[in-house]
Amino acid sequence: MSEAVYPVPEEWARTALVDEARYAEMYRRSVEDSDAFWREEAARLDWIKPFTTVQETSFDEADFGIRWFGDGTLNLAANALDRHLAERGDTVAIIWEPDSPDEPARRITYRELHADVCRFANLLKARGVRKGDRVTIYLPMVPEAAVAMLACARIGAIHSVVFGGFSPDSLASRIEDCDSTVVLTADEGLRGGKAVPLKANVDVALAKLPSVHTVVVLKRTGGAVTMQDGRDIDWHQDVSAQSDDCTAEEMGAEDPLFILYTSGSTGKPKGVLHTTGGYGLWASMTHRYVFDYRPGQIYWCTADVGWVTGHSYIVYGPLMNGATTLMFEGVPNYPDPSRFWQVIDKHQVEIFYTAPTALRALMREGDDYVTRTSRKSLRLLGSVGEPINPEAWEWYHRVVGERRCPIVDTWWQTETGATLISPLPGATPLKPGSASKPMFGVKPMLVTSEGVPIEGAGEGCLVITDSWPGQMRTVWGDHERFFQTYFSTFKGLYFTGDGCRRDEDGYYWITGRIDDVINVSGHRMGTAEIESALVAHAKVAEAAVVGMPHAIKGQGIYAFVTTNADVHPDDALRKELVQWVRQEIGPIATPDVIQFAPGLPKTRSGKIMRRILRKIGENDVGNLGDTSTLADPGVVDHLLENRPGG
Ligand code: WT7
Secondary structure, three states: OOOOOEOOOHHHHHHOOOOHHHHHHHHHHHHHOHHHHHHHHHHHOOOOEOOOOOEEEEOOOOOOEEEEOOOOEEOHHHHHOHHHHHHHOOOEEEEEEOOOOOOOOEEEEHHHHHHHHHHHHHHHHHOOOOOOOEEEEEOOOOHHHHHHHHHHHHHOOEEEEOOOOOOHHHHHHHHHHOOOOEEEEEOOEEEOOEEEOHHHHHHHHHOOOOOOOEEEEEOOOOOOOOOOOOOEEEHHHHHOOOOOOOOOOOEEOOOEEEEEEEOOOOOOOEEEEEEOHHHHHHHHHHHHHHOOOOOOOEEEEOOOOOOHHHHHHHHHHHHHOOOEEEEEOOOOOOOOOOHHHHHHHHHOOOEEEEOHHHHHHHHOOOOHHHHOOOOOOOOEEEEEOOOOOHHHHHHHHHHHOOOOOOEEEEEOOHHHOOOOEOOOOOOOOEOOOOOEOEOOOOOEEEEOOOOOEEOOOEEEEEEEOOOOOOOOOEEOOOHHHHHHHHHOOOOOOEEEEEEEEEOOOOOEEEEEEOOOEEEEOOEEEEHHHHHHHHHOOOOEEEEEEEEEEEOOOEEEEEEEEEEOOOOOOOHHHHHHHHHHHHHHOOHHHOOOEEEEOOOOOEEOOOOEOHHHHHHHHOOOOOOOOOOOOEOOOHHHHHHHHOOOOO
């Protein structure tokens, strides 16, 4: 572990919204006098009807429930757009940088975005979409993705954004799970110069879903698409006929805003549900404090809107704060590994927020791609999605930020809505690799695997002891699963699934998932999902998937596969299975290693001993632990002897 500590730069301490003393005071108040604290913070939103109740929550089974500002009403699209019009209608809300630097960027003002959102909201209404209906968004990284989300929010429809890298099957199951009847997509997406056949994927997904009555198709590349009469309509053609006047629906604070599917340790992906008031407050408040955001600053988060980071820190948080948010369609290494830094110079980006996996990939290309750019506009850097190794942190700090930019390493989850643990740039001395301190109102705790609280310095399972406004409210359609997944492991506590260390200074160091979830390039995946994709193949009898260390992706996917007895496992089958998983789930789930195994290590009761497989995946085979309870210990020797490259 790196022992370095970087003090708060003097200028930051002097000018930041929150300095060290203020953080301590605000944090104390947020937990000791929380209702009063939240009443004040919630004033950053425009409420239609002010709330009188603040926190009504319990993590206990008997009276389980999570409600914040329950009797207030508001609309988040109005919070993101309408209220800025008088003061900064002509300020740029979204800068769009396309995949190719040869294509012109777009700059969309708050006034224009407001009109676009209203027109699209009217289009949705014309297709019968009403408050509470679900709308699936399967779009590339274009401003229309934000327009679509905000149009849903404006009329009270619940959006479910599905990442463009998911397969038709994954898309179909997400449409089906929430009974969405409208899908918004584009002819093709464009990433790194390659076209992604979004509309064709939608067509495959919808072949078995006749309940979808409307598909709105945005023209992005002009690639050929087939349009189904009555169901498919052209985005631009139909939107241009709409009025740009659309009243924002009055939403209850606890009315749903969006569903976002995420992977867990068991079963199929869960529809994480976020509601309006608490989520809105959490996204805007954390964006303001964590990035010390001041109107006028150019801010860039490189995530995709298909993930929660894009929801909270490209769209909702920044726009509620009147920010200029940059949306990038492309990838870090196209046309070359200088792309990020060139975009920063081109648009004079001041705040830059990206993922460790991208930093590791770029670091490998050498400093020259960075140092040949200016980056003088940068003042703050952020990291999100997975633990950042100190080497990558130091490189980010020294080479990208030229030692003048603090780095905020933000720890959070789809379930938490937005950041829970992070440094504040004017308040927190930085330790490379540590997410450091809790956000206001967040009460982290470490417990042993038996649930015994750990005081002071130590390592254990990370739980949160009390609710915060941005917490997810339920799993769509399965409230029982919500309770079981997060609140039953440790009674009365929210279990994050992460391991964590706390040092002598009270800094939190996330060590990674301790459940059967792996984090591949910042993308979260359930090993069970990949296993069920593998066993769906006709030649596969059984499969077990574990994470393996990967220099760039953080974790890679290591699959142990037992074929049917009459199958001869060879390289051709290995390739076939890799293709199969890509097709079943999507390219993000591409296995890195497939090891054929005539048998998997099982206990006498038939349970796979994943602990042993994890060790093999990690290439940590010196100490496999107790193998005496295995039904057939010889299986392990076979696995060890036949490790690919091992
Ligand atoms: C998991 C959540 C955070 C939004 C994007 C990912 C890991 C996330 C960090 C960080 C260490 C991190 C955790 C968490 N994670 N940020 N700064 N340091 N680990 O959201 O897909 O729901 O994944 O990502 O393991 O549980 P997600």
